[in-house]
Amino acid sequence: xxxxxxxxxxxxxxxxxxxxxxxxxxxxxxxxxxxxxxxxxxxxxxxxxxxxxxxxxxxxxxxxx
Numbered sequence: 001x002x003x004x005x006x007x008x009x010x011x012x013x014x015x016x017x018x019x020x021x022x023x024x025x026x027x028x029x030x031x032x033x034x035x036x037x038x039x040x041x042x043x044x045x046x047x048x049x050x051x052x053x054x055x056x057x058x059x060x061x062x063x064x065x
Contacts, residue, residue, distance in 0.1 A: 013057070
């Protein structure tokens with residue numbers, strides 16, 4: 001598509017950070033700024049899900065690079 005691989009990998013890394021923050025409920029107004037969005041979720045330990053989602057993003061980054 002003509003997108004430099006470094007830029008594509010950086011975009012995926014940003015998506016990874018956003019997704020893991022939403023899954024793990026670690027997003028805060030200070031981190032999100034004007035784009036902060038609170039999502040309704042069930043309370044509990046989601047550390048395994050965060051790790052699994054992060055590993056998928058890491059696979060995409062390694063495939064792009």
